[in-house]
Amino acid sequence: MDINSIARPDIVALEPYESARGSAAADGVLLNANEAPFTLIDDPDWRRLALNRYPSPQPAELKQRLAGLYNVDQENVLITRGSDEGIDLLTRVFCQPGRDAIVECPPCFGMYRIAASIQGARVISVPRLVRQGFECDFVALAQAIGEQPGVRLVFLTSPNNPTGDLIPRAELGRLLEVCKDRALLVIDEAYIEFCSARSACEVVAQWPQLVVLRTLSKAWAAAGLRCGSVIANPVVISLLQRVMAPYPLSTVAVDAALQVTAGAVASNRQRLLETVTEGKTSLLRFLAECDWVTEIWKGEANFVLLRVRDASGLVNRCAEAGIRIRDFSSQPLLDNCVRLTIGSTKEMNQLKRALRSYGDSS
Numbered sequence: 001m002d003i004n005s006i007a008r009p010d011i012v013a014l015e016p017y018e019s020a021r022g023s024a025a026a027d028g029v030l031l032n033a034n035e036a037p038f039t040l041i042d043d044p045d046w047r048r049l050a051l052n053r054y055p056s057p058q059p060a061e062l063k064q065r066l067a068g069l070y071n072v073d074q075e076n077v078l079i080t081r082g083s084d085e086g087i088d089l090l091t092r093v094f095c096q097p098g099r100d101a102i103v104e105c106p107p108c109f110g111m112y113r114i115a116a117s118i119q120g121a122r123v124i125s126v127p128r129l130v131r132q133g134f135e136c137d138f139v140a141l142a143q144a145i146g147e148q149p150g151v152r153l154v155f156l157t158s159p160n161n162p163t164g165d166l167i168p169r170a171e172l173g174r175l176l177e178v179c180k181d182r183a184l185l186v187i188d189e190a191y192i193e194f195c196s197a198r199s200a201c202e203v204v205a206q207w208p209q210l211v212v213l214r215t216l217s218k219a220w221a222a223a224g225l226r227c228g229s230v231i232a233n234p235v236v237i238s239l240l241q242r243v244m245a246p247y248p249l250s251t252v253a254v255d256a257a258l259q260v261t262a263g264a265v266a267s268n269r270q271r272l273l274e275t276v277t278e279g280k281t282s283l284l285r286f287l288a289e290c291d292w293v294t295e296i297w298k299g300e301a302n303f304v305l306l307r308v309r310d311a312s313g314l315v316n317r318c319a320e321a322g323i324r325i326r327d328f329s330s331q332p333l334l335d336n337c338v339r340l341t342i343g344s345t346k347e348m349n350q351l352k353r354a355l356r357s358y359g360d361s362s
């Protein structure tokens, strides 16, 4: 499949900006980037970071680390400022304003639609099947991709936010066939580490039309870093780099990303995943006894989705107890639905106390 043929022609033709750090070695006497010769902070930990220098556009050590984590070749990795930036770059590169379209399957993560709207791309919505655990309507989806004009990006999330369901591997293969020569299939795996499902990264090398989004924001407990990865064919990666800022990743974030993903923190990570699993099991047991909960979608991620009798009453009551939960009532198919993120054991106990008091008074 010729990726360039589905990208915006003006981006394919664009002569990309050559940054000082991107176009020359970063050693020796550096007088090519109008930087300051020394930092203003004397503390040795900060001096080590050489903040007076621009960072590498794609730092080699972090790229190697992330390629190892996701079990792909380095040429398949683009490090981004969170998956949010990956979504934005894809939309800017592949959607011609006023002409092209993205496909989403609501209820889903809201940024696909926002990025498309900012770019002036159409949003084609293929609603999920409520009665089948919010599974995607794969028949309608294939039809939309195959028949609607200008579809360039298909965004699917596995596990999905906020419904928590997975894209079955067989459906992935079928959709990739439908997308061939038409569109990229973007599988957003922000939450995949919370479940045992296999990542679509495994098959990126076989399918040029497949893009996978990964992030350190969720199961690597580092949302503050803003560090995500686009895993894709090298032609896609190089097109995205054309529109990306010259130095997107801060030296501080890169240093922290290396620390967060180092072997030394593996036991903390194990503890995090266990805390989430135990917290979720315990919360689900608690919720099963609550008569004001009418439906529960436990999903495969670090949250659960509930339908309740009165979502705004519940959200307000939790807020009074200092607990923020997310009301999804305004989204299609989700009237009176709230999403609860699994927090620490202490936070879960606080939540249960607030829910118990809500139940006693409602």
Ligand SMILES: Cc1ncc(COP(=O)(O)O)c(C=O)c1O
Residues within 6 Å of the ligand: 081, 082, 083, 084, 085, 109, 157, 160, 161, 188, 190, 214, 215, 216, 217, 223, 226, 227, 228
């Ligand atoms: C499905 C999904 N994708 C992407 C993101 C954004 O991730 P990041 O923090 O890497 O930008 C989120 C954030 O909640 C999400 O739920």
